[in-house]
Amino acid sequence: ILNVEQSPQSLHVQEGDSTNFTCSFPSSNFYALHWYRWETAKSPEALFVMTLNGDEKKKGRISATLNTKEGYSYLYIKGSQPEDSATYLCAFSGSARQLTFGSGTQLTVLP
Amino acid sequence: DAGVIQSPRHEVTEMGQEVTLRCKPISGHDYLFWYRQTMMRGLELLIYFNNNVPIDDSGMPEDRFSAKMPNASFSTLKIQPSEPRDSAVYFCASTLDTSGSTDTQYFGPGTRLTVL
Numbered sequence: 001i002l003n004v005e006q007s008p009q010s011l012h013v014q015e016g017d018s019t020n021f022t023c024s025f026p027s028s029n030f031y032a033l034h035w036y037r038w039e040t041a042k043s044p045e046a047l048f049v050m051t052l053n054g055d056e057k058k059k060g061r062i063s064a065t066l067n068t069k070e071g072y073s074y075l076y077i078k079g080s081q082p083e084d085s086a087t088y089l090c091a092f093s094g095s096a097r098q099l100t101f102g103s104g105t106q107l108t109v110l111p
Numbered sequence: 112d113a114g115v116i117q118s119p120r121h122e123v124t125e126m127g128q129e130v131t132l133r134c135k136p137i138s139g140h141d142y143l144f145w146y147r148q149t150m151m152r153g154l155e156l157l158i159y160f161n162n163n164v165p166i167d168d169s170g171m172p173e174d175r176f177s178a179k180m181p182n183a184s185f186s187t188l189k190i191q192p193s194e195p196r197d198s199a200v201y202f203c204a205s206t207l208d209t210s211g212s213t214d215t216q217y218f219g220p221g222t223r224l225t226v227l
Binding site for chain 2: 042044045089096098099100101104
């Protein structure tokens with residue numbers, strides 16, 4: 001059973017604050033690490049796919065880094081806005097096709 | 112593209128009844144996945160297909176669950192008989208095999224199932 005863990009489980013920040021959260025995953029048989037954004041009553045939406053150790057991806061105010069040797073990825077949000085409120089999921093992809101998801105970090109940005 | 116389509120969006124049924132959930136993947140995608148999301152277990156993979164063939168069904172909880180993909184544009188997940196503990200949101204996702212295990216999966220809107 002693959003262990004993909006995310007922390008914190010939930011997070012409240014003020015509008016304008018920057019924040020980050022963590023995904024840890026197995027460092028063996030690594031193919032890719034995916035980040036998804038999941039708004040309430042909607043479906044998960046892909047943010048990033050990262051494959052190489054040291055990868056950094058950026059999309060607007062959201063960025064992510066990857067360390068495959070130690071098995072972790074960070075997601076950063078700069079200048080959080082209320083519309084960033086969502087659950088952020090990471091998913092590990094090994095040699096098989098399926099994704100193993102973490103339990104997510106639920107972010108609430110207070111106006 | 113319309114994205115992954117699931118129906119129904121909401122289903123309320125009584126214990127013991129048969130439930131059928133439907134999914135239409137994105138046209139041209141050759142992988143289709145069924146997930147279940149619950150508070151206790153998060154998002155867990157039930158089964159996935161490649162070119163309409165089931166590849167891994169180890170996540171299917173028990174014999175009451177079955178899934179089929181008769182063609183490239185349609186899949187069903189059936190629960191018979193349904194039980195209250197099956198209440199969850201069921202997601203379908205699809206992807207196109209372009210770069211191996213890095214492929215992004217595209218999710219449908221989900222079916223919220225409530226078994227009374």
